[in-house]
Amino acid sequence: MTRRRNRKLDQWITFWSVPFFFNIFGLVFVPLSWMMPPRSPSASTPDIVAFMQSHNLLVACVLLTLAYGLAPVSNAVYLMQIKRMSVSPAFRYTLMTGAITGAIVGMLFPMFCFGLGAFRPGYSPAVLSMLYDFGYLAFIGSLGCFCVMWMAFGLAILLDTNNVLPKWLGYYTVWQYMTELMAAPVWINRSGPFAWNGLMTFWFTMVLYVSWQLVVYTCIYRSIKKQPESELDNADLSTVATDSRTGVTA
Template identity: 75%
Template sequence: MSEDVATATPPPGPARAGRGNRKLDQWIAFWVVPFFFTLFGVVFVPLSSMMPPRSPSSSSTQVVAFMQSHDLLLACVILTLSFGLAPLTNAVYLLQVKRMSVSPVFRYSIMVGSMVGAIVGMLFPMFCFGLGAFRPGYSPSTLAMLYDFGYLAYIGSLGCFCVMWMAFGLAIILDEHGILPKWLGYYTVWQYLTELMAAPVWIARSGPFGWNGVMTFWFAMVLYVPWQIIVYVCIFRAIRDQPETELECQPRAYR
C-alpha cells in the first residue's frame, strides 16, 4: 500500500512550480501587447513622422523630401524586427474568445481578419515608404505613387479590421459565460462601425474624408485609442480570473 501511495504522489518540486506558473505563458503574451503598440507608435509617429498622416494634396517637393528621409529606413528596420510580435497580441484575445460559449467561427474570423489587416495595414506601408527611401534618384512621380500607396493601404484598409472586431464584439455579446463584460461588446461594435468612414479616402483628396481628415482619421482615433486601452484592461481581468481548471496547459499526471 505504501508503495502505491508513493508511486501515485507526484514529485513536490515540479508540481509546485507548475501550479505557480500555469498562466505564465498568457502573462508573457499579455505584456508583449503594450510593448508592441508602444514600439509601433514610436516608429510611426516621432521616428518616421508617417503619423499623423500627411496631406494627400502635399506638393511634389514635400512628398520627395518625406519619401527620401533616412528615418523611414530606420523605421523599416525596427518594424522588420518587431512585427512578429503582432501574432502574440492577437493570441491574447483569441484565447479568451475560445473560452466563450460561441461558435469557433468567431475565433477564426478574428484570426484571419488580424492576418489580413497586418499585411495590408502594416507591411504594405512599410514596403512602400521604405522602398521610396531605399534608393535615391527615383522620379517624383514614382515617389508620389509610393506615397499614395502607403497611406491608402494604412488608412484605407480599416475595412479589414471591421470583420475582425465585429466578430469580437458579437462574440462578447452572445457569450453566456461572461468572460468579458457585455458593454464591451457593444462598445466594440460601435468602434468598428466608425472605421467604415475610411472608405471615402479612395475618393476624397482633401477635407474631412481625406486620409488625414477629421472624420476618416481623427474621429476614429478618438474612439479607437480609449477602446484599445479598455479592452486591454478587460483582458487582464479575464486572465486573472480564469480558473486553473480551464487552462489547457495542465500539468502531466504522474503515475
C-alpha cells in the same frame, strides 16, 4: 518545498507583449519617420520627395521588420479569450484571418512603400508620389479588414453564455468598429474631414480606437486573473482532479 509554477505565465507574456509592440509601432510611425499624423494627400511633389527620401524611414522600417512578428502574438490575446467562450470557432477563425489580412495590408504594405522610397533614391518624383499614395491608402483605407474581425469579437462577447468578458464590452466593440466605415471616403476625398488626414476619418476614429483599446485590455487583464486554472490547456490535471470517492479536489 518546491515553488508552484505560474500556469498563466504564457498568457501574461502574451498580454504584456501588446503594449511593448504598440510602443515600437508608435515609435516607428511618429518620431522616427513622422508618417503619423498623416501628411496631406495634396502635398506638393517636392514635399513628397523630401519625405520619401528621408534616411529616418529606413531606420523606422528596419525596426518595424524586427517587431512585426509580435503582431500575431498580440492577436493571440483575443483568440485565447474567444476560445473560452460558448460560441462557434468561426468567430475565432474570423478574427484570426482578419488580423492576418489587416497586418499585411495595414502594416507591411506601408512599410514597404515608405521604405522603398528611402532605399531607392533614384526613383522619379512620379514613382515616389505613387508610393506615397499607396502607403497612406493602405494604412488608413484598409480598415474594412479590421471592422469585420472586431465585429466578430464583439458578437462573440454578446453571444457568449460563459460571461468571459462583460456584455457592455461587446456593444462597445460593435459600435466602435462601425465607425471604421468612415475610412471608406479616403479613396475619393483629397481634402476636408474625410481625407486620409481628415478630422473624421483619422482624428475622430483614432481617439475612439485608442480609448477602446485601453478598455478592452483592462477587461482582458481582469479576465485572465479570474480564469480558473482548471480551464488552462497547460494545467496539470492531477492537481485539479476530483477524487471520485470523497468529492474533494486534490
